[in-house]
Amino acid sequence: MWVKTTLEEATTSLPEDFHSRLASLGQYLFQSLFPEELQKTFRTLAGFKYPFTLLIIADQDAWLPWELLHDGQTFLGDRFIIGRWLWELDKARPYEFPVGAVNVAHYASVEEPEIWTALLEPPEAPTPIPLPGGVLAELNLTESMRGLHLIRFGQSSDAANRQDAPVQINGSSGDYDLEREVQPAKLSLRRNRPLVTLGYLSAGQSELTALEATWASTFVKAGCSTFVGPLWAVQPKVEAAFIGGFYHNLWAGQSLGMAFQMARRLAKVAAPDSLDWLAYVLFGDPMARPYRPTEGQGYAVVEPIGQEIDDPVPPGTTVRFRVSLRRTPPVWYENRLMEVAEELTFEDLQVFIVTSGLEVNPADSIVMRRTPTGDYLGWFMLRVPPEMESQSVLVQVYFEDGMEPIHSLRFQLQVGNGDGEQR
Numbered sequence: 001m002w003v004k005t006t007l008e009e010a011t012t013s014l015p016e017d018f019h020s021r022l023a024s025l026g027q028y029l030f031q032s033l034f035p036e037e038l039q040k041t042f043r044t045l046a047g048f049k050y051p052f053t054l055l056i057i058a059d060q061d062a063w064l065p066w067e068l069l070h071d072g073q074t075f076l077g078d079r080f081i082i083g084r085w086l087w088e089l090d091k092a093r094p095y096e097f098p099v100g101a102v103n104v105a106h107y108a109s110v111e112e113p114e115i116w117t118a119l120l121e122p123p124e125a126p127t128p129i130p131l132p133g134g135v136l137a138e139l140n141l142t143e144s145m146r147g148l149h150l151i152r153f154g155q156s157s158d159a160a161n162r163q164d165a166p167v168q169i170n171g172s173s174g175d176y177d178l179e180r181e182v183q184p185a186k187l188s189l190r191r192n193r194p195l196v197t198l199g200y201l202s203a204g205q206s207e208l209t210a211l212e213a214t215w216a217s218t219f220v221k222a223g224c225s226t227f228v229g230p231l232w233a234v235q236p237k238v239e240a241a242f243i244g245g246f247y248h249n250l251w252a253g254q255s256l257g258m259a260f261q262m263a264r265r266l267a268k269v270a271a272p273d274s275l276d277w278l279a280y281v282l283f284g285d286p287m288a289r290p291y292r293p294t295e296g297q298g299y300a301v302v303e304p305i306g307q308e309i310d311d312p313v314p315p316g317t318t319v320r321f322r323v324s325l326r327r328t329p330p331v332w333y334e335n336r337l338m339e340v341a342e343e344l345t346f347e348d349l350q351v352f353i354v355t356s357g358l359e360v361n362p363a364d365s366i367v368m369r370r371t372p373t374g375d376y377l378g379w380f381m382l383r384v385p386p387e388m389e390s391q392s393v394l395v396q397v398y399f400e401d402g403m404e405p406i407h408s409l410r411f412q413l414q415v416g417n418g419d420g421e422q423r
Contacts, residue, residue, distance in 0.1 A: 018275065019275060022068060022070075022075075022275060022278075023070045023075075024070075025068060025070075026068045026069050026070025026075055026076070027070045027071075027072060029064070029065075029068065029069045029070075030069040030070055030071055030072075030076070033064070033069070034069075039071070042071055042076070042079075043071055043072075043073075045079070045080075046071065046073070046074075046079050051079065051080060051081050051261060052079070052080050052081070053080065053081045053083070053257050053286045053287060054066075054076075054080040054081065054082045054083070054286075055082075055083045055084070055085070055285060055286060055287075056082065056083070056084040056085070057084070057085050057086075057087055057090055057093075058084070058086075058087055059086065059087050059088065062084045062085065062086050062087070063084075063212035063213075063216075063217075065231060065281070066082050066084065066281075067082055067278060067280075067281060068231075068278065075278060077264075077278050078278070081257040081258070081260065081261045081282075081286045082281075082282065082286070083256070083257060083282045083283070083284050083285055083286040084281075084282070084283055085220075085283065085284065085285065086220060086221075089220065089221070092223070093284075093285055094193060094225045094226075094284075094285070094288055095285060095287070095288050095289075096288055096289050096290070096291050096336075097193060097195055097225035097226060097256070097284075097288055097289075097290055097291070098146055098192065098193070098194075098225075098290070098291060098292070098293050098336070098337045099125075099146065099147065099195065099250055099251065099290045099291070099292060100126060100146025100147060100292075100293065101125075101126040101127065101128060101129050101146060101147065102120045102128045102129070102146075102147035102148065102149050102247070103128070103129045103130075103131055103145050103147065103148050103149070104116070104117045104120065104128050104129065104130045104131060104148075104149050104151065105131050105148065105149070105150050105151070106150070106151040106152065107151065107152040107153065109152070109153045109203075110151050110152065110153060110201075113130065113151060114130070116151050116199065116240075116243075117130055119240060119243050119244040119247070120149055120243070120247050121247075122244075122247050122248040122251045122252070123248075123251070124251060125247070125251045128149075144192065144328070145192060145194045146192055146194055146195075146293075146337075147194050147195045147196075147197075148194055148195075148196045148197075148224075149196075149197045149198075149199065149243070150196070150197070150198045150199065150215075151199045151201070152198075152199070152200055152201070153201045153202075153203045153233075154200065154201065154202050154203040154204075154205065154207040154233035189219070189222040189223035189224055190222075190223030190331050191223075191328060191329055191330075191331055191333070192329075192337060193223060193224060193225040194224055194225065195224065195225055195226045195228075195250075195290075196219045196224045196226065196227045196228075197227075197228045197229065197243065197246070198211070198215050198227075198228070198229030198230070199229075199239050199243055200229060200230050200232075200233050200234065200239075201233060201234065201235075201236050201239055202233040202234055202235055202236070203233070206232065206233070207232060207233040208231065208232050208233075209229065209230060209231060209232060209233060211229050211230070211231055211281065215227070215229055216229065216281075216283050220283050225284065225288070226256060226282070226283065226284035226288070227282075227283040227284065228246065228260065228280065228281070228282055228283070228284075229280070229281065230276070230279035230280050230281070231279045231280075231281060232276075232279050234267075234276040234279050234280075235271055235274060235276055237270045237271060238267045238270050238271050238274065238276040238277060239267075240270070241263075241266040241267045241269065241270035242263045242264065242266060242267040242277070242280060243263070244263075244266075245259075245262055245263035245265075245266040245267070246259055246260065246262075246263035249262050249263065250290045251290075253289075253290070254290075255286065255287055255288065255289050256282070256284055256285065256286055256287070256288045256289070256290070257282070257285075257286025257287060257288075258286075260280070260282050260286070263280075264277045264278075264280055265277075267280070291336060293336065293337045293338050293339050294336075294338055294339065295338065295339045295340075296338030296339065296340055297325075297340070297341075297344070297406050297407065298325040298326055298327060298340055298344050298375075298376075298406075298407070299325070299326045299327075299328070299329045299330070299333065299338075299340075300323075300324075300325055300397070300399055300406075300407035300408075300409050301322075301323070301324045301325075301326060301330055302321055302322070302323050302397055302409065302411065303321065303322045303323075303324075304319050304320070304321050305319075305320045305321065305322060306319075306320075307319070309411055310412075310414060311414070312414045312415070312416040312417065313382075313384050313413060313414065313415055313416075314384070314415075314416070314417050315384050315385065315386050315387065315388045315389075315415065316384060316385070316386035317383070317384050318381050318382070318383040318384075319381065319382050319383075319384075319413075320379065320380075320381050321379065321380050321381065321382065322377070322378075322379055323351050323366060323368075323377075323378045323379070323380060323397065324375055324376060324377045324378070325344065325349065325368065325375060325376040325399060325406070325407065326375045326376075327340045327341075327344055327373075327374055327375060328340075343374055344374055344375070344376065346368075346376070346401040346406070347401060347402060348401060348402045349368040349376055349399065349400075349401050349406070350365040350366060350367060350368060350399075350400055350401075351365065351366040351368060351378055351380075351397060351398065351399055351400075352365050352366075352397075352398045352400065353366070353380055353382075353395065353396070353397060354395075354396040354397075354398065355382070355393060355394065355395045355396065355413075356393065356394070357385070357388060357393055358382045358383065358384060358385075358393055358395070358413065359382070359383040359385065360380065360381075360382060361380065361381045361382075361383070362380065366378040366379070366380050368399075382395070382413060384413075384415050388415055389415070390415055390416035390417070391415050391416075392412045392413070392414055392415070393412065393413045393415055394410060394412060394413075395410065395411055395412070395413050396408065396409075396410045397409050397410065397411075
């Protein structure tokens with residue numbers, strides 16, 4: 001809280017005092033958070049004259065303004081490419097992320113949003129998608145997004161102005177629950193793990209963005225792969241330089257951290273007398289790399305009913321499986337995304353199960369039925385003979401359209417009682 005108060009006082013000070021007050025705050029944080037040995041290490045690294053990458057994985061400490069720490073000569077954000085991530089979500093921290101068409105949402109106070117939208121289309125990138133009215137009218141739309149950029153001008157945060165937010169808010173009820181309304185978006189963001197960026201433009205007065213308490217925490221916990229935005233409202237020319245450079249470098253194949261660093265350098269050139277370039281922070285792994293999804297014929301999925309796929313199956317037991325070919329990935333999908341046609345159409349889609357020692361039903365092939373949502377669905381069962389000993393049995397699944405192979409996948413069925421026997 002005291003960091004927020006000090007930062008508020010610094011941002012509302014005169015321009016000539018802003019740098020000194022921010023540096024004083026940074027030096028205090030540097031000496032308070034780092035022991036002397038670590039302070040010496042950071043100063044030694046600074047002597048190499050090129051930026052190092054620093055990834056901070058923590059709980060509440062992840063929200064600290066690490067870029068603003070000052071070693072007595074310059075800010076830490078000037079020496080290091082800093083990324084942060086929540087400890088509780090570390091297993092979900094992506095080392096690569098998909099890039100695609102960026103959806104653009106904006107507040108009503110943003111005039112001519114098409115000017116900002118044009119900055120999100122570097123060479124070879126797909127055309128950005130302005131949302132109707134700039135509003136996420138249906139939060140479930142986030143399920144299909146590969147990227148999301150939010151634009152707003154600095155303004156008061158009272159209830160009246162909330163009606164201009166990119167998410168429609170029905171605040172007529174006295175017992176209004178924002179968490180309940182945003183919950184569907186939290187669930188759907190985990191499918192495509194989109195990159196989310198925030199452009200927060202100064203309306204002529206200093207203003208903190210409450211980035212860590214609102215924007216970043218919402219989208220990171222929702223399942224986005226990366227979140228980038230400023231700690232305070234920045235000049236429009238700084239934002240234009242940063243956001244244009246950031247997306248350009250991502251589509252050029254730069255790592256997340258390098259794209260972020262190069263974009264901040266452009267922002268610094270755009271306003272050399274301002275510290276607005278230092279406002280930008282990165283939630284994500286700086287070493288993560290973007291990839292462009294390639295064309296594919298859907299997501300092949302096999303799921304056991306009533307248990308996890310790696311749970312042990314006792315001898316004499318039958319397990320039922322659902323097999324599907326989908327247009328969209330399941331929530332738990334962790335491999336690369338693909339570009340799938342609007343409609344999956346096959347003349348004679350069948351699935352074949354190949355294994356050894358298990359009884360397969362149906363024994364021939366599984367006829368896949370098309371569902372109302374455009375996916376394909378089928379069922380099969382595997383029975384473990386009573387006499388089979390504990391072991392791991394390979395199960396191979398082949399998707400074929402007539403004579404044409406479509407997909408294949410495999411998994412290990414663990415045979416055993418789950419009481420310490422080999423599985």
